[in-house]
Every structure is written in structure tokens, then in C-alpha cells.
Amino acid sequence: MGGSLTLITGGARSGKSTYAIAMGEQSEGRVVYIATAQAGDADMAQRIERHRSERPAEWMTIEEPRHISTAIRGASPHDALVIVDCLTMWVANLLLDHFHDVDAPLQDELERADHDIRHEIADLCALPAELTLDLLVVTNEVGSGVVPPYAAGRAYRDLLGTANQLVARAADRVVLLVAGLPLEIKAP
Template identity: 35%
Template sequence: MHKVILVTGGARSGKSYFAEQLCKNIGEKVSYLATSEAFDDEMKARVAKHKEQRPSSWKTYEAFENLKDLVPDMSSSSDTVILDCLTVMANNLIFHSDVDVENATQAEIDSLEKRIQEELVSFILALKYNKLNLVMVTNELGMGIVPENKLSRIYRDIIGRINQVAARYSDEVYFVVSGISQKIKG
């Protein structure tokens, strides 16, 4: 049976490590979908650290949009895909859009969020159609104070709703805190 699994938690909670262990337990043939852009030295160091901790046999893809277009290639060499992470994917889709979030209308924000949801759902459905397992990593941003600025509030709200969509499509959901996972669905 092919599964969709969501792993969520706070920053540096151990989500990626836990998700990678899940993938190792599922099978040997794994595609790693990295959604970040290494745009400065700090991000380059984070990317390098992530690369070091995963098996070199895993095939890496770097993309944050048009993800369903990668599925045919992934299905030819993998039985499991790890997407790390949804929050960075959404961040890149927001900042690569033509929407000036600070000055956008609610209709523009809604349209942007719809595009992000469509990107995610089309990818999940393409993987399911091709009978691939999917392990998604995301950040839980809604457990803190309400952000002071509009951009951060909109981002937090979009991520909260994107995570809800991901959880609805998931067979299992795990919450990770301090490196400890708790299964909360499935």
C-alpha cells in the first residue's frame, strides 16, 4: 500500500531527520525533493548539512513549482518521495509571484494561496496515481504569538491552511518536538 505521510513540528525539532528515517524504513529507492533556494551563505550551509545526513543513493531534485512535472522521472527510479519542505515551497511561490503581499488585496492573497494549494494537490495526486509513497515535511507556525507585520501574518495563515490540506491528503501525520515524534493521524 502506498502512503502519504506528513511530518510537522517547530524549527529544528528533528522533522527532517525523522522523515528521512521513515523513508529509509519504507524502501531503498528514494527521491529527495528539496524546495529551498541557497541564496546566501547561511542557507548554503543548511543545504550542505541536509545533504550530508541523507544517503548518497537518493536522487535529489531541486524545485518548488511545477512539481507534478517531476513525477514521471521520479516514478522511474523511486518508490518513495520526500518533500522537504512545504513551508519553504510556499515561501518561494509567494516571493516569486507578482503579488506584493504587503499591499495586496484580499482577492490577490486568496488567489496566491489557491495557486500554492493547487501546486501541492496536483503533486500529491500525481504521486498517488503513479503509486509512489510521499513523505512531506512542514513547519508548524501557528503556535506562537500573532506576528506584528502583515507579510508574516499572511504567511503564517497560508502555511496553516496549506498544512491542513496536506494533512487531509495524508494517511499518517506525525508531530515532532525535540526529536521525539508523536503520531497524530493514522
């Protein structure tokens, strides 16, 4: 154990989190679970609660919507398996922090968001080597859908696509989940 990065991607409800949890359950060491979702409405609160109930109680769970790398470093996860679930919500949280008006984001806000998210992704991808940990990052593949009709939606789709590419490029392993079935698309 120690020093690997795996990206787990796929569509909504494709089994990504279930797969990541199964990987955690197979781990012989400590598991640290970083949850990035925020309960903005009743449906999201139910989803978060469902995810909580699916995780083993002995795992360390940190609910952190923005400062993932700091949270991981603070958990002293040397030689642990760290699961980040998910990059999708994390990028949304970071992006929304940059917008004064979500319905009409300004070009400079988009450029700052792009810069800051790239920096955060680079920091996250450096953690396995820095802390000798195995890192599983769960994300959604959003590039196969239609072009969003609103500027903020297009910016989000584009930035998440870029974030996914950066993590995939740095990853030792990339797994695509389709209908609950894992397809390894990059192997060490």
C-alpha cells in the first residue's frame, strides 16, 4: 500500500461509489473517506444520508466540500486508503465560490475558477506520493451529454471535464463504471 492514484468515473448511478466502498472494504489498512456533497435541499440530504449508511462505521469520514487536500493532510493518512467522493461535487462547490451571479458568470470569474481548480487538482494528485497513501477519486463523466443551455452549466461541464482529464493523466489506474460493471481503461 502507498503512493497510488485511482480515478473511478462513470455516469450518474453507475455504481462508482459502491465500487469505491468495495475497494475500501478490501483494504487491509485504515480508510479515510472524504465526502464533498452539501445538503442544499431535502433530496440531497437524503442522498447524503444514504451514502453515510453505506459506509462502514469504523472508517474515518470527513465531510469537506472545498478544502480536500487540507482535510486529507489533517487526517494524517500515511499508509491509508483515502476515498474522495466526489470530484463532481467538489468542482461544483469551488466553481460556485467564484461566481458573483451564477446566472451570468463573468469571464474573469471563469478564468480564476479554472486557474484555482487546476491548482487544487495538482495538489490533490500530489498527495499519494507526498503522504504515501492510496487515493481513490470518484467522479462523474459529464462530457457525453448535451451542451448545457446556460453559461454556468457550460463552464461547470468544461471545468469538470478538464479536472477529470488532469486526474486521469496523473492516475496510475482509471476505472469506468457502466451499469455497475467496472471497466479498467488505464492500468499500471
